[in-house]
Amino acid sequence: MVFDNLLDPIFGPLLNLEPFFAIFLIAFVITIGITIIYKYATDQERMKELKKKIKGFQDKMKKEKDNPEKVMKLQKEAMQYNMEMMKHSFKPTLYTFLPIIIIFGWLNAHMAYYGLPPGEEFELTAMFQEGVDTATITVIPEGVAVNQDTQPVIDGKATWMLNGPAGTYKATIDSGTDFVEKKFIITAERRYEAPLQTYKDSSVMSVSLSNAAVKPLGSITLFGWRPGWLGTYILLSIALSIVSRKILGVA
Secondary structure, three states: OOOHHHHHHHHHHHHHOOHHHHHHHHHHHHHHHHHHHHHHHOOHHHHHHHHHHHHHHHHHHHHOOOOHHHHHHHHHHHHHHHHHHHHHHHHHHHHHHHHHHHHHHHHHHHOOEOOEOOOOOEEEEEEEOOOOOEEEEEEEOOOOEEOOOEEEOEOOEEEEEEEOOOEEEEEEEEOOOOEEEEEEEEOOOOOOOOOEEEOOOOOEEEEEEOOOEOOOOOOOOEOOEOOOHHHHHHHHHHHHHHHHHHHHOOO
């Protein structure tokens, strides 16, 4: 990643923590930073005024809920104040947008999956276009054990079991008509290549690795959903934003 060298010294130590605590600390720092920027980059008196006016319109609309024509008129008037609020919010958004995108890129490169540990078996799976019967894998440099170099393609899929020492490797998948390459890293550190890679204009449609996805909340589910790093970050940032705005008196 382009910004790894910049952010690794800052956030790298967090990789020694459990994913939940690492994401919590990053969400805390970002949320506090955004809240402070928002407070001093906006006219707080005017923002409080606008919120009060919008709340007044909402109360009026509730009272007039049986009068659609009146509600529409109130919504139109309230929209003007909503647009003004958005205009005030645009400035701090500009200040924070790029840094957040950069940090999200770092999180996605380090917090979305676990790595492929040395000495532990993992899968490499390739998906093929119709008409491919067998496929062969070659890994460079040498050192990675493969269960069987050539595998039959069944229902458009072939899977290899790999195992090797720490290192950076490149797998070549040959379908007989063309080939693709997929880089992967075996390491005890919290590093990995993107597990899924897709290809255009090739008989090989995609290659994926069996990196386990990080679930910072463990086995906890929310209506059957087990959030990854991004879902966990969003949930934490919403809660932290509510608390930090109240503490700092931000409208």
